[in-house]
Amino acid sequence: MEILDLPITWNLEQILDDLAQHGFSVIDNAYPTTFAHEVLNECMDNLQKFRNAGIQNGVQSHIRSDHILWIDTQLEIAQQHIHTLKILSDALNRAFFLGINDVEAHFACYHTGEFYALHRDNPHGKNGRVISTVYYLHETWEEDWGGQLHFKDKNDVWHTLIPKPNRIALFQSDLLHEVQLAQQQRLSITAWLRNDQTIW
Numbered sequence: 001m002e003i004l005d006l007p008i009t010w011n012l013e014q015i016l017d018d019l020a021q022h023g024f025s026v027i028d029n030a031y032p033t034t035f036a037h038e039v040l041n042e043c044m045d046n047l048q049k050f051r052n053a054g055i056q057n058g059v060q061s062h063i064r065s066d067h068i069l070w071i072d073t074q075l076e077i078a079q080q081h082i083h084t085l086k087i088l089s090d091a092l093n094r095a096f097f098l099g100i101n102d103v104e105a106h107f108a109c110y111h112t113g114e115f116y117a118l119h120r121d122n123p124h125g126k127n128g129r130v131i132s133t134v135y136y137l138h139e140t141w142e143e144d145w146g147g148q149l150h151f152k153d154k155n156d157v158w159h160t161l162i163p164k165p166n167r168i169a170l171f172q173s174d175l176l177h178e179v180q181l182a183q184q185q186r187l188s189i190t191a192w193l194r195n196d197q198t199i200w
């Protein structure tokens with residue numbers, strides 16, 4: 001069955017307002033617990049396929065040490081999250097004329113000691129990423145386990161967000177942010193809402 005609506009815990013008006021005012025928004029208790037468990041299981045079942053995200057074209061970068069798996073159509077539970085993000089994209093397009101026409105996503109696993117240093121997902125508009133989203137999958141997270149998402153909002157105010165289970169962080173892809181060193185296994189789906197131009 002095709003799902004046409006956002007989950008009831010997603011307060012669209014609040015999300016739109018937060019994004020307009022601050023350039024980010026946070027959704028807690030994003031999905032029913034049963035779904036949260038299913039997607040966590042799908043992530044765990046595929047952990048052996050994750051690749052070192054810092055290696056590109058055989059070269060190791062030192063900016064990040066996490067491990068990722070790009071989400072394709074075979075990852076059916078994660079696809080449902082992507083579907084929800086597409087519904088959200090339609091609402092964002094209606095509100096802000098962002099022209100979002102694609103969602104790309106990967107699972108991410110930060111083992112103990114792993115991090116992602118300060119960066120922007122879309123520096124100087126060099127790619128089609130408009131909004132970055134991170135959905136946290138691990139079952140528990142304690143305040144002193146590190147792994148915070150530390151970022152500067154559109155008004156240059158810094159925030160530190162704990163990667164609480166079943167939380168989604170949404171932020172403009174041009175904002176500066178980092179993942180502080182994790183002290184436990186930290187699991188998530190990072191997804192980008194994109195507005196790539198079609199070349200005819």
Ligand SMILES: O=C(O)CCC(=O)C(=O)O
Nearest residue numbers: 116121134149179188190
């Ligand atoms: O996991 C997070 O909190 C942010 C991840 C991130 O910045 C990225 O994958 O680009």
Ligand SMILES: [Fe+2]
Nearest residue numbers: 119120121177
């Ligand atoms: Fe990022």
